[in-house]
Amino acid sequence: MMSLEILLIIAFGGALLTYLLGKISHKLRDSFAVIISLTLVFIIACLYGKSLEKTFYFGFLGLALVLRLNILSWFFAITIAVVGTLSIIFSLSYIKAREKTDFYFFEMALVNAAMLGIVLAGDLLSFYIFWEIMSWSAFLLISYNKGPALAAGMKYIIMSIVGSIAMLVGMLSLYVSFDTLSISQIASVITSASSGYILFILIAFSIAFGIKNAILPFHTWLPDAHSEAPAPFSAVLSGILIKMGTYGFLLILYVIVGLKLFLGLGSGIFSFHSIFCFLGAVTIIIPTFIAMLQTDAKRLLAWSTVGQAGYIILAIAFGTNLALAGGIFHFFNHALFKALLFLAIGAVEFRTHTRDLDSLGGLAKKMPIVFIATLVGICALIGVPLTNGFVSKWLIYKTLILEGSPFLAFFALVGTWGTILYSYKLVHNVFLGQLPEKYKDLQKSPISMQLPMIVLSLAILLFGILPGIPLKVINAIGISFGFESLNVTLWGITSETGALNTINIFSAVLVAGIIVWILFWIGAKSVSVAQDNSYAAGAYTPKDKYHYTAEFYNPLYRMVKPFLRDVIDEFYYWIASSVRSFADSVRRIYSGDVGYYVMYIILFLALLIFVQLKWKPW
């Protein structure tokens, strides 16, 4: 029997030991880091289905800190542990030649440990403590790449501090009102609170979680941070770290406030619920189109993350059992496929030292595994059947249509359309087309990079063909929130309004594939051309950017670009720069002239006496 505090001790202690071992030998450190993270996966897997609650620390300012495991936190914990482990394995060769590798592994392990702490926290104070540890260690990792990463890190941490302040205020207000911070106790007494107060609490926490989860208008840190962080950490950031916001939303909306109260706030389109859905929908649309404009592969993926997080929020905010299942499943799927895509792009960057979509191309033959992994990843991202992304998106669309929300459904579908465009751009500009001269002798990725990608690709396909495995857990989460149970089978969901059966789809695709293959086999007459053979009618071929991956979707850019200025980001920059210039003028109070300084003292005294004589306030 494994208790939760031992789990956290292993996680945090493992992080520290990893650092110390690095001082002795790098090999030892690497294997230790991997072993520790595999141990965590194993322990969490063993805890499946258990429900534990344990006070692990008395007396932090008179508050008991509680760890708690239920099906919701188990599901998040296992996702964190798996994605974390795979990124650490990927890092082994990715980070090898860099400096401060001990620090890097320490921080990776620390972020993962803190995230485990977040999902296992049974009271808001320990939740907050782990949340902050996660925030600052993520800041250190985002800044790791130096150069432009510094600005990205600053942007991240400032927004993050704003979020945690909002959370602190919300949390302490709950504490002052109910004299407890235990999640289960608050949940049982909050029903007595007025709806205005609940709205205040929800807004405070929504700011915190919205910033982490990158909902519009709090998304601006994400594109910078995700694209500048080291690739394995981008995978963690995008796959699981921002999902702590999702977890937070589930916690505050469904566990603490509860479904009934949450849906009952406000009415019509001005209810909290529908405004939230609307925010989710906007978060799908705008970032998706911005993603199409990107020429930096990781930036493209980062914007895509914002968009996909919009689906999750939309589904969670919608508040029916089918939507919630879709939302949580999409969280899980997104963790897998976005981690996969970031790792794949990281593998490309590792060899080519660039992420510029205009100068890459044709790498499919040089890096077949990476290519296939990316293909699987974007299929899941788009939601192609037989990948897990299909099932979760199917659930979301189905809910939106069934429940009569055509606008939201339209947003979601347009989002998918945009997703197809940028996904295709990504896979095409990196792997298809001509191979630039300079990459002629590119080597394959190291095995420690390929392995995580293979595992993730297989998982995506497995859960696409047999979605019942995770859906069973997700259904249990829904039931714990007080929803009706769904009819989950191993290959989908049966319900009276239309069933999902992935086995049928699988057979259909298999048959169609065989037919196509036979047709091609009969009629095949292909000509093989060297991959770097750019045909220019005998004229001189410029070496750089002269192949057709450059300026992809150019007409579309020109059409949508004027509408897609990131006004919000500009607004934040405006705030930052006005604070800066205001601070500069405040500084002039301290002019350096001691005469003024003495005058301040005398004036202060005179003012106090004057005020008292005149109005007698004191």
Place this chain on the structure above:
Amino acid sequence: MSEIGSLSNGVNPVLLIAVPLGLAFAIPLFNLFWKPAAKYIPLVALAFNLVVSLLLLPKVLENPVIVSIGGLRPPFCINLVAGPVGVLFSAIIALVGLLVSVYALDYIHPVRYSQRIDTKLSNWVGLSNGVKEGPTEKYHMLYLLLLTGATGVVLTGDIFNLFVFFEILCISSYALVAYLRDKAGIESAVKYLIQGAVGSSLLLIGIGLLYGLFGTLNMADIAQNIKSVSPISVFVPMVLIITGLGVEAAIFPLNAWLPDAHSSAPSSISAILSGIAIEVGLYAVVRVIFTIFGASSIFLFLALLGILTLLVGEMCAFSQNNIKRMLAYSSIGQIGLILFALAIANSYGVTGGLFQLVSHTLSKALLFLAVGYMIYRAGSMEISALEGMGRKMPLTCLAFTIGAFSLVGLPPFIGFPSKFLVVRAALATKEAYFCVLIGLALLGTVIEGAYFFRVVQVLYFKEEKPNPGRKDAPIAALIPMFIFVALIVVVGVYPKLVTDVLNSAASEILNRLDYIRNVLG
């Protein structure tokens, strides 16, 4: 409670003042026999003080120890009041003073001579070799006097005595700010002196008026009779005293001396000025307002003043490029937060304020100590000169980072529980006024986070020339720094270590009637 009674309990609080004062003046004597004695005497004196304070602490938590000097009972004699607040402060003063004096063992010789003889600090190699040992007994003597003054301020129960100890503190700090004898140091010391003198005069006038009104200088006695006089005639001495003490306590707009003085003093002195001196000033303000005047009507104004101080401090710190000035302005910001928390004036607020004070003392002292050697190595106080310091001085930078994280209020460091308490106290009042002010205070935290994280990035993640060569601060500096780090982490994880003391200190501050009863019997 008689003199005999307190003595029979073992330790006498008078020792906390008498021993360091005596030793301070004995430094020149010892110096005749053994040159290095000067730098070890503060160590001995402060270690003694720390032990005595810690021995006293459990006792005063039950009952304050009142010591009368001269055989008469209060109010007819000079007396010391060693309550939870006084002993808490004297313990902190002794602890921080001790650690900083360990730091100064290796620091103060080279820093003085290298700066005087050769302004190009970058040429400075080796911390103790190649530098002529010089007479530093003045430094150590003044240092010990400063801390004696501070201890006296927090322990005395007599308002004129408070003024005297305050002057000891101030005058030694004027001299220490100018200790390097460079232009910046002397200029800022003179500015500090002028403003300090204005403040002291106001304070003295205020005390004189009080004496005229009540015919006594005993704080408890004045407090007891304060309601017997017309409000306006009490008000004038009160604002005079608050303004006078406010100069040292760095309350906006009386704090203009601070950024200059704190940034041009030697770093060990900056640590003491930021970590001890202004806190002691704030203590005096609080003691006067809460205990003597019981002026609950000005709490709202004080809270506002605190927030104003905080915002001005944080904004000025934000626009600094000089690391020591940045830290100095950040101290102003922190003082503002402490003042705000104290002005909430319920038990949460005062506890939170005192906790914030402890956490600021530890963190800021650590930051100044770490910065002391960093600017040495860099040869400049510009933040941009610290690029890549994380590889040159990894341990020092680690200490700096932990101090910075703690000040911003991140767990698991000490700044987190203190900030937690302050925010909680403000929300617990359920008054819109305090809720708005705490919102502004938290805004200040965002700014604070911005400039501290920027420095952390500069230390670790800025481009640097390859192979810088690693050379950390000497061991005599690393030991105190890492004791601070340990305290910051341990109290941050286990705040109960201090909360009991802070709670009873808070109740001493809030219950003036108990204070009066304890002193006057």
